[in-house]
Amino acid sequence: MRLSRTIHGFAEALGLALAIFVLSTAANARPATDFRTFVESLWPDAKAAGVSRKTFDAAFAGVEPDYSIPDLDLPGRPKIDNSGQAEFTKTAADYLSAPYLEKLGVQGRAFLKDHEAALKRIEQLTGVDRYTLVAIWGRETAYGSYHPPKDAIRMLATLAYTGKRKERFHDELIAALKMLQMGIPRSDMKSSWAGAVGLTQAMPTEYLQYAIDGDGDGKIDIWRSVADALAFTARQLQGKGWVRGTRWGYEVIAPAHADCSLEGPPDARPIADWVRMGFKPANGKPFTRDELKQEAYLMMPGGAYGPAFLAAQNFRVIRLYNTSDLYALFVGNLSDRIRGGGGFVTPWKDFEQPRTATVHNLQARLQKLGYPMDKIDGKIGSNTRKQIGLYQKATRLKIDCWPSDAVLAAANAQANR
Template sequence: MLLTRMIDGLANAVCLAFAVIAATAMIESKPANARPSPDFHRFVESLWPDAKAAGVSRNTFDAAFAGLTPDLSIPDLDLPGRPKVDNAGQAEFTKTAADYLSKPYLEKLGVQGRRFMKEHEAALKRIEKLTGVDRYILVAIWGRETAYGSYHPPKDAIRMLATLAYTGKRKERFRVELIAALKMLQMGIPRSDMKSSWAGAMGLTQAMPTEYLKYATDGDGDGKIDIWRSVADALAFTARQLQGKGWARGERWGFEVIVPPPSDCSLEGPPDARPIADWVRMGFRRANGKPFTRNELKQSAYLMMPGGAYGPAFLAAQNFQVIRLYNTSDLYALFIGNLSDRIRGGGDFVTPWKSFAQPRTVTVHNLQARLKELGYPMDKIDGKIGSNTRKQIGLYERASGLTVDCWPSEVVLRHAQSQATR
């Protein structure tokens, strides 16, 4: 019996040793940034004064963070060993405009959107009358964010927001969103409802917690606000957001136009906004051949060319800018605008996309940095291709005698790197 116990003990010891070795190997095989930082709990405790000031109880606070660890696999984190600039993140910034604005996908969503319009016509008309926000835009947002209700974000909003506030590249912004999410818990919203994208956006139309606290609306008149299950509540919430950001009742989001020579993509961007009548005097015209109305000629708009010289051009009006405030991407706003037109009965863009490649994010980042060194105003060095980046590339190309296409490429980067700093 004693011998048996000794043998069993030895076997258990050997098994334990192998288990420890295996566990150690597993830990060491993980990248360093996959292990929670030891000061995460200190970070959480640093949130308490702000949470308390926002009306969050200690019980709610402690329950929210019980056993919580950061998710270091999500994008937009500032971690040792992770590249500062990479292509991880939103499709709005990692796909070409032609890929993002996929014709088959837009056609599919357009057909589904017309069906959705009929099913929810009464609620949509009521919300449009109340807020002034075009119901076709609301349906387009619904389609883009949820594929008409078939997409349900899988992540825990508190964990996502805590991670981004702890070690994200935009810590302060997400700290504010995290406190707002704690307020939502304090209001009685179940944690199980608060499923989100990796960036913490929640609900059927994907909105941040601060937006929920500011604009959430009872759209179906049942005395409750449920942006997770009630279509009318979610649509009314989205309409209130757009209304609050400056939606202009009765106006279009924008117009596809033909750019006349010698004008080009270097005119792009909000700083060059002017009345549409001025664009017409410069030779710009609607791509579909229709004239602008008298009211439209008075509206201010700026040139927007998301593919530089390789695709359609648009005059982006007030409501385009409002959609862009809802989601800060030219491509997103253009997707919503075109999808709303398709749901209304319109079709594809008139000007076709040419063949062009999406540059690496690091190429865009380095070109932005180099152009700034050369004296071209860059508001952000972030590796993302926005209107100002395209504009400054175009101005540099024009000044350097290069072909003006307003598109970041290795060719333009090498040329800029060869120039002496001003």
């Protein structure tokens, strides 16, 4: 009995100690400035944007920060945090799942038929082809079955309060308040963790710039009207530089003497130049005269472990819509499938997604060794792959342009000589 009481007492003490530790950790994880003080500091900018005090107070009633979302700059939290972003946590092969793309392609063709009149009208107005619009619709909403669950004001306020990109989200938060002032119901302001709203999930500043009436009913409703949401998306792509009548890009077969260190926008050149270098269309059909004139850059999202693509201007535009090579490639291939095409010709090889810390540390190490890095962010973009390839070529390592612990170890050893 005494032993039982002793154990029970120890468990209670341990539980109390753990509770105190958790509370202490949570308290230390919060920013120094009080959240309500931060909210009140927004009022001058909101007022200058035309937001009334009534709208302002109603928007923030009961709102508290959500410290569980990604991309926050909090004491004790790792600086590199890509959680919740499949574009950065899955391999290209997993993200570009062939069965899932095929499923969405079938659904997309049915959706295209159901909304053909509206899509044709939007295509004529903006120049953005209906296949790309349906592909974005499928990727963002699973053809209407996904509805973002979070409160946009809470998400944007949290990110503006203690996010890694406070200034950007400050502007998005003020834009969201302007939307409320314009009459958007507070209940409609549902979003992803990053504050993107509407059926196709776009940021509030984009709404203020590009939203239009797509169905001709005299209202703009990107939450319930499919035509309004699609027209809004098309206007965004148009505004970012969409070229009417051209493709997003082309899968190609690289010649034996070429490698992935040629990747990236800085090495963009006319497709005719790529052909002279030995690159061939993977589908076997020769490029047209107009296609040969287009400028494109080499893009190899899996390094040497998967297909290669020539990414044209419209690929860049999709990437501006969502800044991820894999997202743009997903939308591009899905649009091809909806148009009647198929999957990639070159299969993916077996390869692993490296830990975010490995990518981050390799970026930092290569930068110190003289290789230019756009960002040290733990994300595998085209420049990261390119610089890894150039490092591997210079040090006579196997050229695969893919971050790994082995490449990091080699770079560390070279730096420590």
